[in-house]
Structure formats: structure tokens, C-alpha cells
Amino acid sequence: MIPSTDDIETFGIEIGSDEAGQRIDKLLADALEDVSRSQLQDWIRDGHVLVNGAAVKPNYKVAVSDEVVVRPPDPAPTELVPENIPLDVVYEDGDVIVVNKPRGMVVHPAVGHPSGTLVNALMYHCKDLSGINGEIRPGIVHRIDKDTSGLLMAAKNDVAHTSLAAQLKEHSVTRRYVAVVHGVLEHDQGTVDAPIGRDPQDRKLFTVTDKGARHAVTHFVVTERFPEFTVLELLLETGRTHQIRVHMKFIGHPLVGDPVYGRSKGRAMEVPGQALHAAVLGFTHPRTGERLTFEAPLPSEMQSFIEQLRLM
Structure with a gap:
């Protein structure tokens, strides 16, 4: 696959x-x-x-x-149009915009998702975005999954894009996530250092593998434990596709609500979509050199799920 x-x-x-x-x-x-x-x-x-x-x-x-x-072709450029989609803008200036992406929104157009994406919304809101990633992904420096909510930065010009991309490459961008996983982690903190690549048995998925894989590191800290679940804060050192989801499955604690890497047990209690939120984003401003850090509160459905666990 x-x-x-x-x-x-x-x-x-x-x-x-x-x-x-x-x-x-x-x-x-x-x-x-x-x-x-x-x-x-x-x-x-x-x-x-x-x-x-x-x-x-x-x-x-x-x-x-x-x-x-x-190499799937990009959607035709004519499909990419500005759309008046509401955005939760956390920060904006002439170089950078930081938004709190809702769960369920695709970041950029792709086969099967030609419209209704964050890029369509940004084009309406910003007018000008960097062109380094071409006509289909203007301004996009990094991505988060469709069913992951939280903070994402976009560049308004090529100078800003180059700077932010370099910071991502050198791992100086702070990306902290909050997740709820199945099971109870014994250690208060830890690091998953395991390469990620296509699953040779099912190429729709990613997995920890030595074949055709890329280096991937995820750090985690336990913030709350419940009888069958654990709340984690996770820090990405690298940014591979589905990294947190794959690493949590690899250590035997998949994300609650993850439709691909998760478990069916307890689904009646789960949040709509995976319980993963990009809560903190920090980077050095490409023009001023100032270190900026932003936080986004948990979406209401994820917060409600955690509160339910506290009452059990």
C-alpha cells in the first residue's frame, strides 16, 4: 500500500x-x-x-x-484559489504567519484534496506567500497531519522561507506536542531514537525500519497517568511524516483515536481524530533575530477527553 x-x-x-x-x-x-x-x-x-x-x-x-x-503530479495550478476560510491567527507580521490549525484541515492541496486547505485559506488572508515550494504549496515550511491540530508557521516571502527552512534543518525550531496514548508508560521521560520509512508490508503506512528509512528522534515526558491512558508532552528533534504516531506505536503506546496506527479498544471514549496537538512552536524571527515562542490551548474535544479520564 x-x-x-x-x-x-x-x-x-x-x-x-x-x-x-x-x-x-x-x-x-x-x-x-x-x-x-x-x-x-x-x-x-x-x-x-x-x-x-x-x-x-x-x-x-x-x-x-x-x-x-x-512521483504523483501536483494538482493543476488552476485548482488553487483563495478561499474565505476562517483562520485562528496566533501571530502575523510582514514575514511570518503562525496559525492554530484545526483538526480535519489538510495543509496543502493534493490528489483528493484540491480545495478547502490551509493554503487556500492563507492565500485569501495573506495575499502574498513565499514561492519556494511552488504554486501548490506557497508559504508552507512544514506540515502537520490532517487530523492533528495546533501551531504551524508559514512564510510570506522567500527570505523568510529560506531562514525558517534552515532552522528546521538544523533542529533549532521548538515543536512540542501534547498527546494521549494507550497504556501506562512506566518511565517519566524518555527518547525514541528509531529510523522511520515505508512499511514494506503496507506502503500506505510508515514504520520503524532499517530499509530506506530516515533518522527520527522523539523525546517525551509523562504529564499525567490514568489506569489505561497516559498524557504526554513530546518534543520533536526531527520531523518525519507521522513521526510521533509511528514512534508511539513502536513503543507499544499508540495515540488514542489514531485511525491508522491506533487501537480499536476503547474507541467509544476516544476523541474525534487522533489525540495529538501541536501546542508549542518556537523559532528565531528571520528578519529581527528575535526568538519567538507561541502556545495554543488544547482543542475542546481533547481537553474534555482528558477531563473525563480525571473523573474516572
Whole structure:
């Protein structure tokens, strides 16, 4: 399997014995629910799918050890329009805007989500955004998942974007999250240092793996314990896709309400969406050099869930 359409990016697949002999268009269509087989055939014909570095036809039958690289096309630029979507703006000046993104909002347009995104809202609100990430992702320096709420910064010009991106690369941006996880963690604090890559068994998912993985580090501190749940504060040292969700599952304490990496047990008590909130964001202002730190309170449904646990 391969990523959900709100999270598609360039990725590679090495064909195993289970996939060998299948048509490449069918293989990808079975894996990617939101994209039709005919659309995938267009991707293949247009060179967005390569096998061993070469273009193939939609009826190509994959073989063991084939290296398939998929580069989904961006939505057509004409689809990206400003939309009058309310934003919770935490900070704004001529260079940077910080917003408290609600759960359920996709950050930028992608296949299956051409509109209603944070980018559409920012284009209406800001008018000017940096162009480094192209027409589909203007201003976007980093992302948080659709079902994660909280703080996210965007750049209004290329100078600001370059500075913020460099800070992310050197790990000087502070990103603290609050999460509720299943189970009771014994240690008051700890670090998960485990590489993350595509799950070879299900490429819709990410997992801790040594194959094709990237370095990933998450620090955590326990803030509250309950009989079946734990509230954590987490600090990201790196920023891999689904990092907190994958690392928490890896240590046996998946996020409450996570539809992909979570558990079904106790779902009646869970919040709508995963219990993960980007609560603190800190960075050095790209123009003034001042260190800025912002906080966003927990969304009401997550706060209510924690309060329910305290009453039990």
C-alpha cells in the first residue's frame, strides 16, 4: 500500500514475490483508494511512474526486485484559489504567519484534496506567500497531519522561507506536542531514537525500519497517568511524516483515536481524530533575530477527553 492522498509524495517500492506478475496500474490502483485506475494509467503514461528508472506502459507486469518510483503530479495550478476560510491567527507580521490549525484541515492541496486547505485559506488572508515550494504549496515550511491540530508557521516571502527552512534543518525550531496514548508508560521521560520509512508490508503506512528509512528522534515526558491512558508532552528533534504516531506505536503506546496506527479498544471514549496537538512552536524571527515562542490551548474535544479520564 502507499500513502493516503493528503500525504502523497515521491516514494519508492521494491517489488517482492507477492506482487510479482501484477500489472503495474492494477497494483497501484489496489493500493491507493482515492485515485482511480484510469487516473493512475495517465500518471504512468505521463512518466510519473518509473520502473528501474525507465517509463513503462500501464500493462507492464512487475517482476521481483523491480524498483518502482512514483512521483504523483501536483494538482493543476488552476485548482488553487483563495478561499474565505476562517483562520485562528496566533501571530502575523510582514514575514511570518503562525496559525492554530484545526483538526480535519489538510495543509496543502493534493490528489483528493484540491480545495478547502490551509493554503487556500492563507492565500485569501495573506495575499502574498513565499514561492519556494511552488504554486501548490506557497508559504508552507512544514506540515502537520490532517487530523492533528495546533501551531504551524508559514512564510510570506522567500527570505523568510529560506531562514525558517534552515532552522528546521538544523533542529533549532521548538515543536512540542501534547498527546494521549494507550497504556501506562512506566518511565517519566524518555527518547525514541528509531529510523522511520515505508512499511514494506503496507506502503500506505510508515514504520520503524532499517530499509530506506530516515533518522527520527522523539523525546517525551509523562504529564499525567490514568489506569489505561497516559498524557504526554513530546518534543520533536526531527520531523518525519507521522513521526510521533509511528514512534508511539513502536513503543507499544499508540495515540488514542489514531485511525491508522491506533487501537480499536476503547474507541467509544476516544476523541474525534487522533489525540495529538501541536501546542508549542518556537523559532528565531528571520528578519529581527528575535526568538519567538507561541502556545495554543488544547482543542475542546481533547481537553474534555482528558477531563473525563480525571473523573474516572
